[in-house]
Amino acid sequence: MSTRDFDTEREQREWEAQERALVDERAGARAGGDANVAQYRLIARALRRPQLAPLPSDFAARTAARAAVESRAASERVEVWLERGLIALLLVAGGVALTVFNSEWLETLSFSVPERAAPSIQTLVSWSIAVAACVGISSAFALARKP
């Protein structure tokens, strides 16, 4: 700070005394004869030894562990959302297919129901087989994903 920084000579001299004290204190220089600088050195010394709460010795390790957990949780969240998106897409595709093929495929599932049974029973059985198949496939996937 060699350039003039303050409006008055007195302020400028005071600033220079402050800065000189800071430099001398950092360098551990012997105390000189300037009492103004010496007083600022005392202040600089106190400022270099503030009353701070101690930093825990395991702070870095704990913080890094927490960041790793957070990072894993974030990627798992993305995975869950992708999975949900995929399921929604499959449901929409299924609905579209159902509409396009006019429920003909359901009739093919009613093979175990006698032909004389009421149509509502036949539909119920067909849907039950379809739902059971879905649950079975989902459970198989869930089992396969388990470590």
Add this chain to the structure above:
Amino acid sequence: MIDADRLLVAAVLAGNRGAFETLVRDHQRLCWHIINRMVRHPDDTRELCQDTFLRVHRYLHQYRFESALKTWIGQVAYSVARRHLERKRIPLAEPAADEDPMSLVEQVADGFDLEAASADAEIGAVLHAEIEALPPLQRTVLTLYHLDEVPIPEIARITGLAAGTIKSHLFRCRARLRGRLQARIGVKE
């Protein structure tokens, strides 16, 4: 320094084992000082300091090396601590006083025994009490400048204030502390 920053940031972003812990270890001291000087409470300091590094971890891919990594982390720490104070409605700095700091200080021509004054526990306690009584911003600026040896332009970047404002805070606070010191010495004599 920027080269070292680049290597470390690349290692963290690549997920290299231990890289983030190294980053925390390299910069935890500065982060701790900023937050502790701002909020003072030890539990809040620990929580906010950890929050700072979690943010750093989350947004490191956005760091563009426009300033040293140390300065960027200092900015995050300062903004986390500032938001905490705002939530608690604690003023960051005292309003600009009309008081002329030079009116508190008397020039002395005679000798001043630095080592004797330094060994005087009472004087030390008074100075520390005065430092603690400063508003959070001033306390932080003084610590960054004196303890962490951060230059004024970097303190300006960390706090988002003009370099002239930082300089003015330093000047006024140190003059005020000297005024209090002189008052104490005067009482003793």
